[in-house]
Amino acid sequence: MKKPRLPSVAILLCILALFVVIMFGSIVILELPIQLALLAVWFMIMGFGLYLGNSYLKMEKGLLKGIYEGMGAILILIAVGALIGSWIAGGVVPTMIYYGLGIISPGMFLMAAMIICSITAIATGTSFGAAGTAGIAMMGIGESFGLPVYLVAGAVISGCYVGDKMSPLSDTTVMTASLSKVDLFRHIHSMAYVSVPAFIIAAIAYWIAGSVIYEGTGDLTIAENTMAGLQETFTISWYMLVPAAVVIIMLIFKLPSVPVIIFGALLGSLWAALFQGYGFIEAIQTLYSGSSYSTGIDFIDILLDRGGITFMLEVILLIILALGVSGLLQTIGAFTVIGDIFAKWATNTGNLTLTTMLASFFGVFFGGAAYVSLLTGTKITEENYDRKKISRTLLSRNVEAGGTVTTPMVPWSDGGVFMATTLGVATLTYIPFFWYGFLVIIISLIYGYFGLFILEKDDYEKALDAEIEKETDISNY
Known part of the structure; x- marks a missing residue:
């Protein structure tokens, strides 16, 4: 050999x-x-x-290591699959749809969908959980208003990824801060300069799309029929929302997301048994296999015919295979070669921003998971920031801009497959309407090339610089 x-x-x-x-x-x-x-x-x-x-054994170890690095996402997918199944059976999601149809007007709906999903994602710290609960509800409401599903999906996913980026409870946010060696809240502070204007512009764009372009095109009798169909099939009441409130409160108190989501799923099964006419064993079974309904409204039946752990098995298999690709590329040295190329090119903050975002997107495209993008973005480009003596808060911000928000844009990534499967809209169909994601990328590049909103180094980063200089002096000696 x-x-x-x-x-x-x-x-x-x-x-x-x-x-x-x-x-x-x-x-x-x-x-x-x-x-x-x-x-x-x-x-x-x-x-x-x-x-x-x-050697083959070396590559096999690398492959398994790549899969291991993404196991956190797989655990969340299993938990969210169970949550979706039991919350539909327990009447939580149907109640969200019912009340949403009664409160939200068609013209304001797209903007409202983005805001509601962003609040849910920020409160829970998971874009997957937000899409699997509030997102499914918003899809049902949007279709009842006669709005195009791809446009509704774009607004929903935009809201979900606002929370995925900005929530201190989000695993990707915490992981990015940790890998970049910056304080969590300084990382969020740095991202706010990009995310807040992107959120505002996207919200205005969705408001224009809903109130001007699609105003009056939807038949409100569909919404009325949907409400009637849901009321005939499910018990609809305010207390159906208790499991959702419990999960949000627990996550706000920073309890671990996976056990909290599973606990919320068990509450959904309990609600199915207590209020929706399920037998106890049948209610528990929805955690694994979900359930199906016949409300008389085709798109609502399709929307509610999802959930359960089995619903996520194809997604989980895909993510395992994609993570294996990342592990193999890392083992054969592909990331090292790319890092050397980017180091020569990153001569200013603009190129530094672009190379970091490309390195992060490389992880999404070839690694298939947000976790991989955070690793490639930080590991390939972190030394370039130290050489330029630029705060690593710019590194952490750029990694999220190139990695986290681009995840739902890649059809075989964990985010792309989950959103397409959960919302029932193909990835390539909703991508043009994922406006928040594109705005984050554009604004980040503008800031990079104009040197805007780059935070000063804090004491921790200055101490890190001193250690690096000391090590360099010793090695030169």
């Missing part, structure tokens, strides 16, 4: 080109499942790894 060597730029480009060819050819031309395409990518990367002198 040869001594392992790093891939050249030419080999790296070949790997990336073959990745695109395999994914496009399998999904678009042959119409094969994404999972099979990613499995083929595993063996393609392994072939290059063997050529570069890596």
